[in-house]
Amino acid sequence: MRQDKPGVLLVNLGTPDAPTTPAVKRYLKQFLSDPRVVDTPRWLWWAILNGAILPIRSPRVAKLYASVWMPEGSPLMVYSKRQRDALAARLDMPVALGMSYGNPSLKSALDSLMQQGITRLIVLPLYPQFSCSTVAAVWDGITQVFAGYRSLPDVSFIRDYAEHPAYIAALRASVERSFAQHGKPDLLVMSYHGIPQRFADEGDDYPQRCRDTTAALTAALGLGEGEMMMTFQSRFGREPWLTPYTDETMRGLPAKGVKHIQIMSPGFSADCLETLEEISEQNREFFIHAGGTKFEYIPALNEDEAHIAMMAELVNAQR
Structure with a gap:
């Protein structure tokens, strides 16, 4: 009889191996070569990417990474590893971490789980709101790895968790701690990573999932109209992205x-x-320079205990 042995694959976007121009260039090349991220015709995009974007952006982005680099490495990698370890301590099953781009690769993570004899794979992309450019890219990456396997596990794929009660509760607790420490602000801003407006027009429900999170958190906090707003950050290129823009x-x-x-x-x-x-x-800087007086950033949930408990709840629901 085939043994039932589940395992968990946590997936995040990825990060350069070092805050250097060569490492950033390697990472950006892989990231920006994914058609899920940039769907410009390949022949045109390849020339733009290699002829202009990588030579110009890589040194600049490397300096930005250097400004936030932690003693243990890239912040995303440091926090992701802590999440993996904390989740593994809560579950009686293997947990591996893979990145869509860079290291550790999805292949290395899946190989590790398969070598431990798992027969059922639970995939948890660490993106609360689905987007074709993030969650769907995880799906693509996993299927590419599976193309080289003779045997496949059963797969449970967690699409997103934008309104999950435990996720909203963890966010609420984080905001309430900030309010208690700094005082209630004039406005709470929820800034989500943007995507091209065209992606949404073509069917990506990411904007709606962001609105779902925002509505649920606003209700949980008991905020009234005018006390909260939603914006979108990190736009890239010249075509319109989701608005309003954070900057x-x-x-x-x-x-x-x-x-x-x-x-x-x-x-x-x-x-x-x-x-x-x-x-x-x-x-x-934008806010203070324009005349603002107080600006506080509320950190991501990272390895917060409530965040890890939420991940465990999502995984256990798939068992």
């Missing part, structure tokens, strides 16, 4: 009388370049 919002809020804000990025399960540098540093 433009930061520049405009002080003129509207909003002098104290707290900002969080609920779409990021672990702090990374986009939260620690783009939000906590760049957007703080």
Whole structure:
């Protein structure tokens, strides 16, 4: 009789191996070569990517990574490993960490689980809100690895958890701690990673899943109209992305009388370049320079106990 042995694959986006131009260039090349991320015709995009984007962006991005690099490594990697270890301590099954781009690769993570004899794979992409550019890329990556296997496990794939009660409760507790420490702000801003508006027009329900999270958290906090707003960050390229843009919002809020804000990025399960540098540093400067007086960034859930308990609940529901 075939043994039933489940295992968990945690997946996040990925990160360079080092805050150096060569490492960042390798990482960006893999990331930006994925058609799920950039769907420009390959012949055109290949020339743009290799001829302009990688040579220009890699040194600049490397400096940004260096500004947030931790003694143990990239923040995303550090927090992701802590999540893996904390989740493994809660579960009686193997837990592996893989990245869609960079190391540890999805293949190395899946190989590790299969070598431990798992027969059932539970995939938990660490993206609370589904998007074709993130969660679907995880699906693609796993199927590419499976193409080289003779035997496959049963697979349970957790699409997202945008409204899961335990996720909302963990976010609420995080916000309430910040309010208690810094005082209630004039406005709570929830900044999500953006995607091209075209992706949404073509069927990606990511914007709706962000709205679902925002509505659930707003209700859990008991916030009224005007006490919260949702924005989108990290746009890339020239075509329109989801709006309102976080950076433009930061520049405009002080003129509207909003002098104290707290900002969080609920779409990021672990702090990374986009939260620690783009939000906590760049957007703080935009807001203060425009006349704001108080700006606090609420960290991602990272290895918070309530966050790990939520992951365990998601996994156990698939057993």
